[in-house]
Amino acid sequence: MIDSNVPFLDLHAAYDELRGNLDAAYRRVMESGWYVGGAEVETFEAEFAAYCGAEYCVGVGNGLEAIHLLLRAYGVEEGDEVIVPSNTYIATWLAATYTNARPVPVEPDAATYNLDPACLEAAITPRTKAIVAVHLYGQPADMDPIREVARRHGVPVIEDAAQAHGARYHGRRVGALGDAAAFSFYPGKNLGAFGDAGAITTDDADLADRVRVLRNYGSREKYRNEVVGFNSRLDPLQAAFLRVKLAHLDAWNARRSAVADRYLDGLSDVGGVVLPYVLSGVDPVWHLFVVRHARRDALAAHLAGRGVQTLVHYPVPPHLQPAYADLAMGEGSLPVAEAVHREVLSLPIGPHLSPEGAARVVQAVRSFG
Numbered sequence: 001m002i003d004s005n006v007p008f009l010d011l012h013a014a015y016d017e018l019r020g021n022l023d024a025a026y027r028r029v030m031e032s033g034w035y036v037g038g039a040e041v042e043t044f045e046a047e048f049a050a051y052c053g054a055e056y057c058v059g060v061g062n063g064l065e066a067i068h069l070l071l072r073a074y075g076v077e078e079g080d081e082v083i084v085p086s087n088t089y090i091a092t093w094l095a096a097t098y099t100n101a102r103p104v105p106v107e108p109d110a111a112t113y114n115l116d117p118a119c120l121e122a123a124i125t126p127r128t129k130a131i132v133a134v135h136l137y138g139q140p141a142d143m144d145p146i147r148e149v150a151r152r153h154g155v156p157v158i159e160d161a162a163q164a165h166g167a168r169y170h171g172r173r174v175g176a177l178g179d180a181a182a183f184s185f186y187p188g189k190n191l192g193a194f195g196d197a198g199a200i201t202t203d204d205a206d207l208a209d210r211v212r213v214l215r216n217y218g219s220r221e222k223y224r225n226e227v228v229g230f231n232s233r234l235d236p237l238q239a240a241f242l243r244v245k246l247a248h249l250d251a252w253n254a255r256r257s258a259v260a261d262r263y264l265d266g267l268s269d270v271g272g273v274v275l276p277y278v279l280s281g282v283d284p285v286w287h288l289f290v291v292r293h294a295r296r297d298a299l300a301a302h303l304a305g306r307g308v309q310t311l312v313h314y315p316v317p318p319h320l321q322p323a324y325a326d327l328a329m330g331e332g333s334l335p336v337a338e339a340v341h342r343e344v345l346s347l348p349i350g351p352h353l354s355p356e357g358a359a360r361v362v363q364a365v366r367s368f369g
């Protein structure tokens with residue numbers, strides 16, 4: 001790739017910037033002789049819980065397992081229903097499917113792309129055991145009305161915060177907005193490891209304890225297995241890397257915001273381009289900068305021709321994936337999500353996208369007919 005091109009996300013630049021501390025973290029873990037669990041994981045858990053403003057954090061193998069183990073810890077099982085957004089990454093749905101519960105989709109608000117609280121109540125039945133609200137693209141879901149409906153029905157709200165580390169809703173951080181939260185530290189996320197990693201946060205001591213047992217073979221005491229558990233533990237090497245990166249999360253989120261501001265300013269008058277809408281009282285962390293355009297594919301091709309790499313999040317909604325063919329929800333069954341999927345385009349964004357790079361993106365979008 002030639003220099004003047006704008007990549008969607010530059011992960012190697014993250015390593016370059018923090019190389020000294022990351023290499024030291026690597027050596028610390030290697031020298032410790034302790035390679036599963038232990039002090040590095042526990043220290044990261046304490047630091048991340050404090051960052052989110054939650055009482056407990058339990059590290060797990062990845063973000064999908066974080067959601068799955070929370071649903072298990074709430075006792076979700078076959079015959080139950082789990083409410084999920086129709087507009088999300090498929091992991092949110094798969095976590096429900098892992099428990100043999102049925103994912104019940106709720107359509108998004110067409111402006112924020114997040115679960116529409118006005119559509120929530122109609123989806124609740126006596127079988128509903130949990131609501132998973134996703135903070136999509138880095139913007140917190142509208143948690144107050146979601147929690148109000150949940151409270152009335154006695155159903156817990158799980159945040160899928162995989163795309164929103166550090167985002168705030170009326171001053172409070174994600175991870176402390178629901179009954180429990182699931183995080184992914186997949187490399188491309190705002191707080192990304194150098195491999196797979198995830199965590200849950202909660203103020204509920206019993207729930208945290210159940211996840212701690214579930215992630216470790218259903219065992220609290222070696223060779224005594226109380227429940228059928230899993231092997232889904234946060235790797236100490238990843239925990240050590242995450243501690244280095246957590247110290248930079250707010251600063252790196254601020255750099256993402258600076259890029260977002262350049263796009264919002266530079267594109268505000270461009271016809272046909274629908275810019276992201278941020279709810280009042282919400283501080284997003286711009287995991288993605290998603291625009292809508294009726295001629296999305298043509299816009300993407302135009303940008304590619306000018307060296308600007310874009311992606312689509314996501315091209316096919318979960319209910320239209322072959323994996324969910326048995327739900328028999330065909331084309332047209334979730335029209336809002338389907339329309340969003342046809343028109344969204346993610347522009348490059350990240351802590352290492354320079355002002356010049358952002359300006360090139362703005363120019364390239366402006367030159368689209």
Ligand SMILES: *Cc1c(COP(=O)(O)O)cnc(C)c1O
Pocket residue numbers: 062063064065088089091092134160162163183184185186196197198
């Ligand atoms: C990335 C992501 C996940 C899954 O995280 P993994 O660590 O890849 O398992 C779940 N939900 C959402 C919304 C995500 O973006």
